């Protein structure tokens with residue numbers, strides 16, 4: 001029997017609102033305010049290989065959050081622009097780095113940037129996965145538009161083929177019997193009502209899914225896609241020469257061992 005918790009609601013705007021609210025929260029500011037900024041292993045490996053091509057080029061950091069990636073991109077080029085749609089996170093990043101070129105801007109509507117402005121766009125830590133499917137297609141078109149011919153778009157996306165999908169917290173490697181394991185179990189129980197409420201907004205399509213995983217205490221609706229489907233989506237938006245990497249930065253075609261996958265796509269000549 002359908003209840004308030006199980007009734008399915010397919011409303012892309014509502015999903016976007018729920019995610020945006022989570023990124024506007026004071027808790028998000030604390031979570032993304034890394035005191036010691038670091039790159040993930042895959043990011044570090046891939047960025048190192050791109051470094052010579054990006055030296056002193058025009059870089060756009062999308063969804064910067066608290067600016068985790070800012071110092072690393074500034075090392076590559078001083079021509080740096082950062083954007084995020086969360087006013088709170090933008091305020092925090094501006095305050096921290098004292099840079100004027102950090103703006104509040106939604107990736108789906110980057111009218112403030114002319115066509116072919118940037119050599120490189122980077123949407124890190126799966127930020128693209130927090131807009132709806134329709135929003136994602138708009139975002140990819142906008143990123144393609146603001147890149148110069150030959151420009152590079154690097155991002156990561158949650159992996160729908162991940163072997164531990166839906167097996168959290170155990171699937172996230174929390175060791176059995178430890179204090180963390182116990183705390184995770186308590187959280188999972190406390191969060192059951194929120195999770196079941198959020199599950200009403202989940203979507204399962206042939207090419208992608210939108211799931212309420214345990215990230216940020218079940219407060220988000222997250223897009224999951226397989227590597228082959230993501231490559232096809234990029235191609236249909238006009239990107240070419242697409243390289244795919246696992247979480248450690250090793251080239252792959254498909255993979256079930258990485259919770260998220262990295263993509264490096266190029267804008268071909270018009």
Ligand SMILES: C[S@@+](CC[C@H](N)C(=O)[O-])C[C@H]1O[C@@H](n2cnc3c(N)ncnc32)[C@H](O)[C@@H]1O
Pocket residue numbers: 023032062063064065066067068069083084085086089105106107108124125126127128130131
């Ligand atoms: C998972 S967080 C990652 C933050 C940061 N890049 C990091 O690695 O710590 C995703 C970020 O993307 C931002 N974001 C999500 N959707 C966005 C959109 N439509 N336009 C701009 N930023 C967006 C969120 O506000 C959030 O800061």
